Amino acid sequence: MTDPNESYVLDEQVGFLLRLAYQRHMALFMERMTGGLTPTQFSTLYRLREASEPLSQNALGRLVGMDAATTKGVVSRLLARDLIHVEKDGEDRRRYTLFITDTGCRLLDAVLPDVIGSSEATLARLTSTERDQLLQLLKRLI
Amino acid sequence: MTDPNESYVLDEQVGFLLRLAYQRHMALFMERMTGGLTPTQFSTLYRLREASEPLSQNALGRLVGMDAATTKGVVSRLLARDLIHVEKDGEDRRRYTLFITDTGCRLLDAVLPDVIGSSEATLARLTSTERDQLLQLLKRLI
DNA sequence: AGAAATTCATTTGCATACAAACGATATTTC
């Protein structure tokens, strides 16, 4: 017999736990970040640098898992700090092509230790095996 | 020798994966939710009902992992829909005590299947053992 | 070629989420 009062336990729900886990990671990230980048801004800038081909704004957003509206705001803030610049696409007149600037590259290099530290801090309570397990499970989830 | 170009792989970072996993869960949640509640609103209302003692606004927020500013907005929206109501605390004149209404209770019961379905959908790709593993790992992370 | 559908970037509106500051009230400390 299952106790009906305990059939749904909030603290056992994936969604609830995912929200709290990401929340904690964000706090650890922002604690360590010396370059004034949010997790999303960092991911976006990093993805732009590692891209093998030129990217439009929306294409970059998709690679980071953002919709167009969100991407617009993130790109605007990166532009305002001169971490990226845009060029008009000659072929498609709707499209901007995004490039990382030297400033952006140097900032990425400078904050990489912060970011790596925040990942380690987030996983600090897990053993090496458990960390791998968690990452694999999360990848399967997405 | 580690390839310096691959020393930091975005798609292997906890934070990045947590963000995408929660994003996917939210989408599945909102797809199924028939009662117009967000994940945060549902958690807040559910926590209020399961609470063993009267809760102030900030106390409820803490139980759901929200700061005071965020809690304010969530509580306002629940109040506007008459899902909760407030009473002034006699002892502490700064404090409101929150209570779930009958409407709120009925809504919780009505949407519980939606919410359970969204958790199952999120975990659908994992075996039963893997689901337990993931939940345990996430709890250790928080 | 022309119509239909898609994509690009943008805008608006709403809902978390945190930081920082605020006045009002309680509590603690001395």
Added chain:
DNA sequence: GAAATATCGTTTGTATGCAAATGAATTTCT
């Protein structure tokens, strides 16, 4: 009992994040 400290709820500002709509441009279909 007065001062310092903490807590309660609130407000403002900033940053994701999604839905839905828009106009401009491109692609697809027939």
